[in-house]
């Protein structure tokens with residue numbers, strides 16, 4: 001199974017502020033939609049509660065030790081390893097955040113789909129440090145606008 005992280009990160013590495021994403025940039029979430037539709041996402045309980053419902057047209061695995069969400073195409077598991085066990089027959093699984101889940105997934109991630117927002121934002125949740133030397137950039141697309149951003153795809157360099 002391919003494990004792919006997908007995240008949008010500000011210039012100062014912020015991904016969240018008080019439980020929310022601190023920007024709204026029209027069009028910026030298009031890549032998330034395109035990549036994850038029809039696929040499976042693993043998401044932390046806090047990020048899931050922020051969205052408030054399973055996203056349509058994809059399977060959602062919520063990570064939580066305290067809550068148990070279930071709905072059509074949505075289940076909860078209480079550890080990252082259980083999520084991977086459950087999904088072992090999937091071709092590719094997307095890690096949709098937040099920081100805690102990104103951190104758990106980083107050692108296993110083969111791809112990181114990172115949207116780098118070209119502006120600093122105040123926040124209190126950060127994308128975890130990762131060693132860029134372990135990855136090579138295989139895709140880069142800058143999108144101009146009032147708040148420009150760049151879509152990157154990092155691929156892990158095989159040992």
Ligand SMILES: NC(=O)c1ccc[n+]([C@@H]2O[C@H](COP(=O)([O-])OP(=O)(O)OC[C@H]3O[C@@H](n4cnc5c(N)ncnc54)[C@H](OP(=O)(O)O)[C@@H]3O)[C@@H](O)[C@H]2O)c1
Nearest residue numbers: 007008016019020021044045046047064065097098099100
């Ligand atoms: N910019 C982006 O791309 C992006 C994407 C997603 C989220 N965000 C932002 O990130 C912030 C939330 O991130 P966060 O790190 O605070 O929370 P989070 O990762 O969304 O959720 C944390 C919760 O998930 C559960 N969890 C996480 N790892 C687990 C594990 N290995 N095993 C079992 N349960 C696990 C725990 O739930 P229990 O407490 O119930 O046990 C934990 O409290 C929000 O501000 C959100 O807007 C940004």
